[in-house]
Amino acid sequence: MLQTPDQEPLDTLGTSPPCWSPALTQKLAQDILPRYLSQCRWFGGKARALQKVEIIQDTLFPGTSVHILGVEITFQEGPPEHYLMPLCVRSPGEPREETTSSPHRLLGQWSDGTRLEDALHTPEFQAALFRGLIGHTPLAAPLSLTLESPVQAPTADLTLAALQARVLSGEQSNTSLSYADRWLIKFFRKFEFGIHPEVELTQHLTRHHFQVPPFLSALNLQAQGQSGVAAMLTHYTPHENDGWTFTLKAVRQVLDQVRQTRQTHSAEREAAVIGRSSYPSRAAQLGQLTARMHIALAADSLHADFKPQPFTHHDGQILSQDMQAKATRVLQELHQQYHQLPESAQALAREILDGQDHLLHAYEKLQQADIQCSRIRVHGDFHLGQTLNTGQDFVIIDFEGEPRLPLHERRLHRPALRDVAGMVRSFEYAASAALHEAPAEEHPLLAPWAQAWADTTVQAYLHAYFSTAHGQSFLPQTPASTQLLLDLHILDKALYEIGYELSYRPHLVPIPLRAVARLLKTI
């Protein structure tokens, strides 16, 4: 009998010894995966009603007994999603690494102790994947390798690193593994055929010597004559923490200081508390870095995929319609999820749903505006968690774009201000998250401080961005069109966050709800 992590008894698999079999894949699709997926951080379909889970591809990874399953998930409404799941059967004698009990790695267990596990957590597959991505294990169809250049390291170091894998924990839409903290493999969970923006942009920026973890190789998976990316190998960047953790700590420090001194907010006290902290200069560093990233992304005018393109009147119309369509979709999801929201969030959701017409109308300004700038390739999902704080500076990571968008949309040329808006939202998100860790009775004291922290930080960031990017073709020509593009991208991002949090982290949805309710009053 196979049991799922919550130990609910399931149908027996028969008396044959536990092993990989058609009966097992059938059981996976019918019983196990529908329940297991909803517990996985990387599963983006949590807000949608599942209709069917189907295993459409089963690839044995060379030299292992690991099955990389291509899983198609159909929902009662909307397009299907595809995920990659490397799984293996492990006998009772094989060691249980420390997180064995975690539902994120254990899919089930037979009565004799044999386990069905997520292979990304098992040493056998971790090592094999690394050897494959450094080109030491030949891969056979449907797998293949894109190798930028041979990995420069003594063979002994590589052999040892293969055995020193560590699954990174934390906020992730994919699964990343560090190898001896020198190399990093990102295994993409959501799978789609086509050029992967993360591989393409990391490769481009590596070649332009920009501050990204240098690209080394990509693992491709083919089916039906098409190819998609399953994993990417880069260097590991030693860092103190990621930009999100670093920033949250900075806001908490400000709020703690206020809590201890019980100082109500005033402009004078703000200058003393926030103005004297070291964070605004780090925000300015991020502003400069963002501008330099855009300059590097706009640098290759000979390559059609990177060459800047004009933002035409027609682009303004398309952008306006696209933002309206995305907003409508998110508001529909919000409407559908309304009764599952906590009461306080319901009030905000109601405010937003009631303001739907006003909100959609705001995007129409893009249709009349005279916006003169170029569209370039952008990061696409830019926020503090996409930066690593090395102590002195930051490095930018995670160029996959918004995981909720199809690949071809993530690769479109866009206004550079889309990324700037993403980072602005992230500073505000951090202020809001820190505030809402505090008990409600402290909010009257702390809220003006959290807002002042966000305003000061955003100002430092924007000032540095616009100074560094001054004169670049991707900046709109007038202050009015710059403001319009920025404001509407901020609104677009906050709405995206509502959809993202409903799908991935429902407990956090009040944060973007609060932001959109506030923006509704200013647009």
Ligand SMILES: Nc1ncnc2c1ncn2[C@@H]1O[C@H](COP(=O)(O)OP(=O)(O)O)[C@@H](O)[C@H]1O
């Ligand atoms: N090259 C790298 N070097 C060191 N740590 C990294 C590197 N890339 C990612 N990480 C770590 O992994 C985490 C998740 O990476 P990310 O690319 O944002 O994945 P996801 O798409 O799953 O969110 C980061 O926050 C960081 O802690």
Ligand SMILES: O=P(O)(O)O[C@H]1O[C@H](CO)[C@@H](O[C@H]2O[C@H](CO)[C@@H](O)[C@H](O)[C@H]2O)[C@H](O)[C@H]1O
């Ligand atoms: O890092 P990912 O590519 O997986 O990006 C997704 O997840 C992010 C959260 O991990 C999400 O970012 C949102 O939450 C952040 C705090 O955790 C905040 O800094 C961002 O501003 C906010 O958008 C991102 O939107 C999503 O695409």
